[in-house]
Amino acid sequence: MNAVETANLKKYYGKSRGIENVTFxxxxxxxxxxxxxxxxxxxxxxxxxxxxxxxxxxEARIFGLDCERDSRKILRDVGYLPSExxxxxxxxxxxxxxxxxxxxxxxxSARIRELAGTLKLDLNQRIEDMSLGNKKKVGIxxxxxxxxxxxxxxxxxxxxxxxxxxxxxxxxxxENRKGASVLxxxxxxxxVQRLCHRVAIIxxxxxxxxxxxxxxxxxxxxRVTLTLAHGIFDPARLTGxxxxxxxxxxxxxxxxxxxxxxxxxxxxHDVTNVDxxxxxxxxxxxxxxx
Amino acid sequence: MTIFRFETRRQLRxxxxxxxxxxxxxxxxxxxxxxxxxNSRTAMEExxxxxxxxxxxxxGINLDDVFAFAGFSRMVYLYDALLGAIMATGTAAAIxxxxxxxxxxxxxxxxxxxxxxxFVQKLAACLTLIGVLNIPYVxxxxxxxLHYTGSVTRPDLLTILCLFLMQLVFVSFGIAAAxxxxxxxxSSATGVSIGMFAFLLSMVYSLSEKDVFRFISPLSYFNPxxxxxxxxxxxxxxxxxxxxxxxxxxxxxxxxxxxDVPA
Numbered sequence: 001m002n003a004v005e006t007a008n009l010k011k012y013y014g015k016s017r018g019i020e021n022v023t024f025x026x027x028x029x030x031x032x033x034x035x036x037x038x039x040x041x042x043x044x045x046x047x048x049x050x051x052x053x054x055x056x057x058x059e060a061r062i063f064g065l066d067c068e069r070d071s072r073k074i075l076r077d078v079g080y081l082p083s084e085x086x087x088x089x090x091x092x093x094x095x096x097x098x099x100x101x102x103x104x105x106x107x108x109s110a111r112i113r114e115l116a117g118t119l120k121l122d123l124n125q126r127i128e129d130m131s132l133g134n135k136k137k138v139g140i141x142x143x144x145x146x147x148x149x150x151x152x153x154x155x156x157x158x159x160x161x162x163x164x165x166x167x168x169x170x171x172x173x174x175e176n177r178k179g180a181s182v183l184x185x186x187x188x189x190x191x192v193q194r195l196c197h198r199v200a201i202i203x204x205x206x207x208x209x210x211x212x213x214x215x216x217x218x219x220x221x222x223r224v225t226l227t228l229a230h231g232i233f234d235p236a237r238l239t240g241x242x243x244x245x246x247x248x249x250x251x252x253x254x255x256x257x258x259x260x261x262x263x264x265x266x267x268x269h270d271v272t273n274v275d276x277x278x279x280x281x282x283x284x285x286x287x288x289x290x
Numbered sequence: 291m292t293i294f295r296f297e298t299r300r301q302l303r304x305x306x307x308x309x310x311x312x313x314x315x316x317x318x319x320x321x322x323x324x325x326x327x328x329n330s331r332t333a334m335e336e337x338x339x340x341x342x343x344x345x346x347x348x349x350g351i352n353l354d355d356v357f358a359f360a361g362f363s364r365m366v367y368l369y370d371a372l373l374g375a376i377m378a379t380g381t382a383a384a385i386x387x388x389x390x391x392x393x394x395x396x397x398x399x400x401x402x403x404x405x406x407x408x409f410v411q412k413l414a415a416c417l418t419l420i421g422v423l424n425i426p427y428v429x430x431x432x433x434x435x436l437h438y439t440g441s442v443t444r445p446d447l448l449t450i451l452c453l454f455l456m457q458l459v460f461v462s463f464g465i466a467a468a469x470x471x472x473x474x475x476x477s478s479a480t481g482v483s484i485g486m487f488a489f490l491l492s493m494v495y496s497l498s499e500k501d502v503f504r505f506i507s508p509l510s511y512f513n514p515x516x517x518x519x520x521x522x523x524x525x526x527x528x529x530x531x532x533x534x535x536x537x538x539x540x541x542x543x544x545x546x547x548x549x550d551v552p553a
Contacts, residue, residue, distance in 0.1 A: 013550075043553050050400050053550040075402040082553075086393035088300075102292045103401040142397070 001064050003028045003150050003181035004049065009058035011044050020205040021058070026183055028149075030064075031176050034185040041205040043083070043184040046154050050080060062150060063164040076104065079098075079148030083155035085139035090228035093138050094123040097145060104146040110264050115141040118171060119164070132159035140168060144175065151175060151182045157191060169195055190278060221256035223277045229270040238265055293398075293408055297385045297415035302422075304384070308377040309423040312370055313430055314451075319366040320434040324359065331357055347496045355518075359438040361433075363449070364514040370427075371456055371509050372489045376422045377423065378457035381480025382464025386542070387474035395551045405547040413539070416461050424454045445521045452512040459508050459531050462483070462538040469542040505530050 004026040011018035019041040026032040034042050035043070039173065040049035047053045049060055051071035060067040062074045087096050094112070116123050121137040136159040143151065151172065157165045172195060176182055186192050192199050193213060200210045221240070226233065227250045235241045240257035255262055259276075327334055338346060338356075346352070349368070355361025380523060389395040398408065431450045435442045442450075469478050488509050495507040504510050504527055511531035516524040 047551070047553065052396065052399055053552075054548070072402050072404045072407075075400055078400070080396070082396050082398045087397060088388065088392050088394055098399070099292070099296060100397070103403065 001028060002026060002061075003030070003063060004032075004061070004183060005064075006045070006049075007059040009045065009048060009060050010056045011041075011048055012056045013055060017205045018053075018056075019048070019202075022202070022205075022207055024200050024207060024210055026150075026181055028181050029171070029176070029179060029184040030198065031184060033192035033199035034131045034183060034202065035187065035189060035199055036202035037187055040187075040202045042187075042202060043154055044205075045202070046152055046183070046185060047079075050075075050078070050152065056225045076146075077149040078152060079143035079146065079150070080152045081139050081143040081154065081156045083158060087135070087138065089128060090126070092126055093121065093130070093141075096127060096138060097123070097142055100142040101145055106146070108145040111145050111147065112141060115144055115171075119167065133161060133164060135255055136160055137164070140171070144171070147178075147180075149180055151180050152153050152185075153182065154185045155187065156184075157186070157188070165191075220278075221254045223252070223257075223275075224255050224262065225250065225252045225273075225275040225277075226266065226271055227251075227273040229272045231269060233269055238262060280288050291411065293403070293411040293417075294415050297388070297412055298418055300388075301384060301415065301419055305381065305419045305422055306379075308381075309426060309436070312373050312377070312423065313426045316366060316370055316374065316411075316427065316434075317430050319369075320363065320430070324362050324438075327362065328357060334508070344497055347499075348493045359435070360446075360514075360518060363434070364518060365494055366453060367449070367514050368492070368509070370453060372485055374423070374453045374457050375460045375488050375509060376481045376485035378416075378420055378460035378481075379464035379467070379484045380478050381419050382461045383468045383474060383480040384477035385412050385415055386465050386468035386546075387471075387477055387480075390474055391477070396553075399551055406543075409543055409546050413465070416465070417458075420454065420457050420461060424457075427453060445517045446522060449514040450518045452514050453519070455512040455531070456509060459511060459535050461489070462535040462542075463508070465542045466538040469545050504553070508534070 002025045003232040004024075006025075007023050009022040022045055023255040024032075032082070034045070036042050044053070048055050049062060049067050051068050051074075063077060065074050067074060072169075089174055093116075097112050098109075100110065112123070115121075116137075119140060121134060121141065125165065125217055127135060127138060136156075140156070142221060143153075152174070158166065160168060172182060172184075182195075184192060193216070196213055198212050199216055201208050221242075221286070228251070230249075233251050235244050235251065235253045235255075238255065238257065238261065240255055242254045242256075244251070246252075262276075305446070334357075338351065349365075351365055352361060356365060389398050399405065428450055432442055435446050435450070439446075463484050464477075464481065465486065468474055468477070471480075491507045492509040495503040495510055504513070504524065508531070511527045512523055513527065516522070516527070
């Protein structure tokens with residue numbers, strides 16, 4: 001059985017487009033990335049799956065159950081971490097987490113303590129006194145305390161420092177090893193590359209591609225910026241070059257292909273500076289889809 | 291019953307405070323002020339006679355019966371009704387707008403409960419808290435009837451229950467305000483605004499002397515005056531109250547259970 005299945009899922013807010021014909025599946029036990037720039041439709045898709053908003057048409061199923069009709073059953077097995085976390089005033093973290101646990105009808109106190117220990121979260125602190133990062137930790141604990149079979153993460157790392165991001169990714173990998181499926185939405189490609197098995201790229205409401213991570217890596221392009229001491233560099237000598245911009249002795253282009261071939265060509269020139277970086281999402285879209 | 295417990299616990303202190311205020315006002319008026327009024331009847335009559343009749347009517351004072359216990363208690367009711375309306379509206383608004391105010395809708399609506407269950411549990415919390423207030427209110431009121439008149443008749447009982455029934459109407463106002471307003475900055479302010487507006491409408495009704503105005507005065511739907519005159523509630527007003535109460539609650543339910551929750 002698939003953890004998530006959508007077919008031609010469409011959501012319009014009045015006349016404004018939310019998502020259009022979104023179709024994908026997440027296999028059980030898979031970590032599935034959902035990548036796209038802001039406003040692409042990632043959150044709309046997630047909120048439709050969680051029945052926070054109602055689809056205009058199409059189908060959305062989690063563990064074979066209809067997301068709207070069977071939302072009560074589905075939500076027993078789903079843990080959700082939104083991009084921004086908001087909770088009630090005048091509550092300590094432990095009170096909020098106990099309230100959250102009470103919806104699942106089981107004792108989650110040991111699990112809460114375990115997760116809080118891993119994330120170094122002070123359970124006795126009032127939530128409104130917490131930093132953004134600590135509030136996010138409360139969100140992570142409340143999303144995982146009932147051992148969900150599907151974890152939905154909507155841009156979850158904002159507010160977490162790099163060390164805590166690593167701890168968080170380890171935590172998600174552990175949950176995945178224990179059998180949880182994960183839908184991981186982000187606009188940061190490197191995050192998705194670190195964690196996911198497959199990735200869907202969404203743009204302006206449409207899914208433009210779904211790829212295995214290995215395939216995406218093989219097809220990954222780089223933003224190359226180089227400066228020559230003298231002479232002329234002709235990027236057209238390389239295959240897989242796009243979006244070439246020349247500014248005096250400085251050249252910038254997107255390159256998809258064997259890095260060895262790139263370096264081999266560069267070695268024939270008097271290069272004073274070179275920078276090979278991950279492209280932005282927009283650049284990837286330009287490279288592949290325009 | 292998770293949400294019911296959570297909401298009643300969160301609102302309990304507020305309810306206890308309101309209960310204390312309303313019951314103390316009732317107690318002070320009936321046990322402290324009423325004996326003074328009766329004992330200084332002549333001076334009071336002279337003083338009140340100097341006021342324009344419209345002003346007395348607006349404040350619920352009727353010279354013909356203000357010195358009888360039933361008449362005096364009806365005047366007191368107007369002020370307890372104002373407080374009770376503010377309390378009921380504010381409590382319902384606080385409970386139903388809690389997630390909107392804290393932006394925590396995502397937290398609650400991704401828990402394994404249907405929106406219908408959430409609505410019903412929140413409604414049950416509102417009614418329980420109104421009930422909590424009314425237990426001491428009814429006790430003090432009943433005791434005062436026994437103290438001054440020696441018995442509690444059926445019309446007396448209907449008078450005593452006016453506050454509770456009127457508060458049910460204002461609970462539906464609070465729920466509707468919380469569910470339909472895009473933003474609810476303060477549930478207390480919502481309660482005060484709606485309560486004061488209802489008080490103004492009741493003044494308009496009292497001053498106008500036009501019977502049809504009773505339909506726009508929610509504080510008067512369960513009116514001790516009507517009980518005093520006829521021995522029962524004014525049935526058209528009760529029907530209006532029921533239609534409003536059920537209509538607003540049903541509309542809020544539909545909205546609550548079907549609306550998209552924006553990010």
